[in-house]
Amino acid sequence: GAVVSQHPSWVICKSGTSVKIECRSLDFQATTMFWYRQFPKQSLMLMATSNEGSKATYEQGVEKDKFLINHASLTLSTLTVTSAHPEDSSFYICSARVGAGYRETQYFGPGTRLLVL
Amino acid sequence: GQQLNQSPQSMFIQEGEDVSMNCTSSSIFNTWLWYKQDPGEGPVLLIALYKAGELTSNGRLTAQFGITRKDSFLNISASIPSDVGIYFCAGPTRGEYGNKLVFGAGTILRVKS
Numbered sequence: 001g002a003v004v005s006q007h008p009s010w011v012i013c014k015s016g017t018s019v020k021i022e023c024r025s026l027d028f029q030a031t032t033m034f035w036y037r038q039f040p041k042q043s044l045m046l047m048a049t050s051n052e053g054s055k056a057t058y059e060q061g062v063e064k065d066k067f068l069i070n071h072a073s074l075t076l077s078t079l080t081v082t083s084a085h086p087e088d089s090s091f092y093i094c095s096a097r098v099g100a101g102y103r104e105t106q107y108f109g110p111g112t113r114l115l116v117l
Numbered sequence: 118g119q120q121l122n123q124s125p126q127s128m129f130i131q132e133g134e135d136v137s138m139n140c141t142s143s144s145i146f147n148t149w150l151w152y153k154q155d156p157g158e159g160p161v162l163l164i165a166l167y168k169a170g171e172l173t174s175n176g177r178l179t180a181q182f183g184i185t186r187k188d189s190f191l192n193i194s195a196s197i198p199s200d201v202g203i204y205f206c207a208g209p210t211r212g213e214y215g216n217k218l219v220f221g222a223g224t225i226l227r228v229k230s
């Protein structure tokens with residue numbers, strides 16, 4: 001159980017275009033999902049918390065108009081990188097919260113590699 | 118904010134050797150999580166620890182939740198080539214809308230066969 005999928009697994013796009021990444025919880029419902037960004041050989045950097053039915057909360061320094069998040073159902077959150085530029089190239093990973101309180105954990109998707117030319 | 122100090126930064130060991138890595142924090146954590154990330158993949162949860170002093174095993178992996186709640190370690194016994202990857206410790210910290218995870222910097226493990 002607790003499987004999280006992401007689509008696409010990799011994407012190459014031209015500068016100025018928008019890219020949408022999907023994150024799905026396959027065998028459970030997730031009211032809260034998270035979006036991370038990871039640079040090579042570095043740890044995960046939390047970008048935003050995606051809450052079903054409400055607006056996402058963004059970490060300091062993350063542009064909400066640049067990285068649009070929609071959590072329209074209990075099994076799907078999407079991240080749209082708008083007007084992508086080469087500096088947006090990165091590995092984007094989502095996760096879903098499982099459990100509650102001190103016993104909660106996060107299960108991660110396989111990641112999406114974005115390359116902006 | 119809360120930070121996790123993970124060490125060592127990297128390890129290059131011989132196949133069959135045991136491995137030990139740890140995380141420390143100046144703050145108390147109520148949960149410690151250990152993840153492994155293979156190249157080009159998302160992190161996979163290895164072990165979750167919920168109680169101070171708890172010692173939990175998952176196959177060749179053993180992790181402990183320090184009694185001070187400020188540290189945790191992960192041991193891998195008899196390493197094999199597929200143990201290669203990056204290992205992260207993580208713990209929940211209070212966010213504006215519930216808990217979010219803070220991660221250690223990771224331990225890169227390479228195994229020489």
